[in-house]
Amino acid sequence: MSWKATVVTLFPDMFPGPLGQSLAGRALENGVWECRTEDLREHGLGRHRAVDDTPFGGGAGMVIRPDVADAALAATAAEANIPCVYLTPRGRPLTQADVRRYAAGPGVMLLCGRFEGVDERFLQARGVEQVSIGDYVLSGGETAALVLLDACVRLLPGVMGSELSGVEESFSDGLLEYPHYTRPAVWEGHEVPEVLLSGNHAAIAQWRQAKAEETTRERRPDLWSAWLARKNGNRAAAV
Numbered sequence: 001m002s003w004k005a006t007v008v009t010l011f012p013d014m015f016p017g018p019l020g021q022s023l024a025g026r027a028l029e030n031g032v033w034e035c036r037t038e039d040l041r042e043h044g045l046g047r048h049r050a051v052d053d054t055p056f057g058g059g060a061g062m063v064i065r066p067d068v069a070d071a072a073l074a075a076t077a078a079e080a081n082i083p084c085v086y087l088t089p090r091g092r093p094l095t096q097a098d099v100r101r102y103a104a105g106p107g108v109m110l111l112c113g114r115f116e117g118v119d120e121r122f123l124q125a126r127g128v129e130q131v132s133i134g135d136y137v138l139s140g141g142e143t144a145a146l147v148l149l150d151a152c153v154r155l156l157p158g159v160m161g162s163e164l165s166g167v168e169e170s171f172s173d174g175l176l177e178y179p180h181y182t183r184p185a186v187w188e189g190h191e192v193p194e195v196l197l198s199g200n201h202a203a204i205a206q207w208r209q210a211k212a213e214e215t216t217r218e219r220r221p222d223l224w225s226a227w228l229a230r231k232n233g234n235r236a237a238a239v
């Protein structure tokens with residue numbers, strides 16, 4: 001049975017978009033996953049199929065109506081136990097742990113916002129998870145939905161050629177990944193770190209671990225603190 005992505009959007013033509021290419025595209029053709037869309041506009045009200053209205057309390061922009069969002073959600077006939085995710089910069093940050101959880105289940109239902117957002121009562125009443133892909137504002141949730149789907153689809157069984165490449169990568173152990181090098185061994189006078197040419201697998205593993213730690217400490221103090229806390233916690237638990 002294939003993993004099901006259902007996307008509620010005002011721009012159904014944006015899907016599968018870039019995910020129709022490469023690894024995800026092949027997996028889509030092979031039925032590993034399915035990408036369905038539900039056009040929010042079809043559930044709009046009146047002659048103009050209005051999906052939004054002005055915000056109570058005043059202010060700029062428009063808000064997607066709860067009744068319209070709910071009609072679209074109901075029309076998808078998504079399985080009851082499927083996670084329903086609204087992409088918004090107000091959401092909690094998407095992590096690899098979330099991605100693993102979504103990929104391990106039957107699929108996801110994604111709601112893409114435009115304008116100022118979606119009526120909060122709908123999100124609360126239907127148990128919609130609110131997720132952000134980063135601290136910047138996109139013009140709509142569609143590109144964020146594509147990012148989330150890309151991250152999930154690559155983890156589906158059989159999508160990635162080498163299973164190991166899914167394990168040995170950034171975030172799998174809470175650290176950023178070590179740097180990579182390939183031929184030529186000298187490029188514009190820059191040499192590849194000698195240990196990588198040594199054939200000493202233990203020394204290579206040790207060097208890579210040290211580089212992963214150094215990179216994480218420099219670039220992501222948040223991840224570094226969490227990793228240190230976990231490491232020290234494990235050590236405390238072992239004695």
Ligand code: ADE
Nearest residue numbers: 087088089132133138144
């Ligand atoms: N919609 C607009 N900006 C977004 C973001 N950063 N993450 C998720 N959805 C969004």
